[in-house]
Amino acid sequence: ILNVEQSPQSLHVQEGDSTNFTCSFPSSNFYALHWYRWETAKSPEALFVMTLNGDEKKKGRISATLNTKEGYSYLYIKGSQPEDSATYLCAFNQAGTALIFGKGTTLSVSS
Amino acid sequence: DAGVIQSPRHEVTEMGQEVTLRCKPISGHNSLFWYRQTMMRGLELLIYFNNNVPIDDSGMPEDRFSAKMPNASFSTLKIQPSEPRDSAVYFCASSLVASYQETQYFGPGTRLLVL
DSSP: OOOOOOOOOOEEEEOOOOOOEEEEETTTTTEEEEEEETTTSSSOOOEEESSSSTTTTEEETTTEETTTTTEEEEEEESSSOOOOOOEEEEEEEETTTTEEOOOOOEEEOOO | OOEEEOOOEEEEOOTTEEEEEEEEEEEOOOOEEEEEEETEEEEEEEEEEETTTEEEEOOOTTEEEEEEEEETTTTEEEEEEOOGGOOEEEEEEEESSSSSOOEEEEEEEEEEEEO
C-alpha cells in the first residue's frame, strides 16, 4: 500500500520565523509530487508540481525541494506571516497510479 | 475564469435518501476528478474522467456511488441510498490535460451530512 507521510502534523511559529516541513513517499517508480495550500473553509490551492529529482521551485517566500532517490520533499516558508496559516498538503503518485495525499502539516503563525 | 464550480455547497439529508453532487470544471480542462475528504482518511480520489470517459474508478467505495460526465462541462456524483458514513466533504477538481504531472484545480467542495 502506497503511503505519504507528512511531518510535523502541526506547527506553531511566530511572525517572521522561517520554517520547513517534510513529505516522505516511496522512492520507486516516482512520477510526480504536488504541494497544495489549504486554508480553512476554502479549497486546496496548488503551489507546486515537481517531477524531476533535484527540482527546486519557488513562489514568493515559499520554496520546495525534491529528492526522488530517497523519497522526500521539503517545503520552506521564509519569514512566516499570519496569512501563511493553513494546512500544507503534499500528494505523490507513481506512474499509472492516482495521486495519494498526505494528511497535511497545519501551520499556525502568530503575530 | 470562475474556477471549478460545485453545487450544492452544503447538503443535509436523511439516511436512505438519494444525494446528487454537481461539478462544472474549468472551461477547456479535459480531466475531472472527484475526491472525498474525511478526518480519518484525509483526501481520497473516488473517480477520474478524461475527455468525459471514466478512467479510474477504483476509489469508488461501493455500488451506492456512481458518477457521470455527460459532457465536457458537467459531472455528477450520486449516492443512492445515502448512509451516515458517507458524511464528508466532496471535492471536484479539474486539470488541463490527462496527466498527474499537471496541476489540479479544486472546487470549493460540497459538505455532506447524512443523518
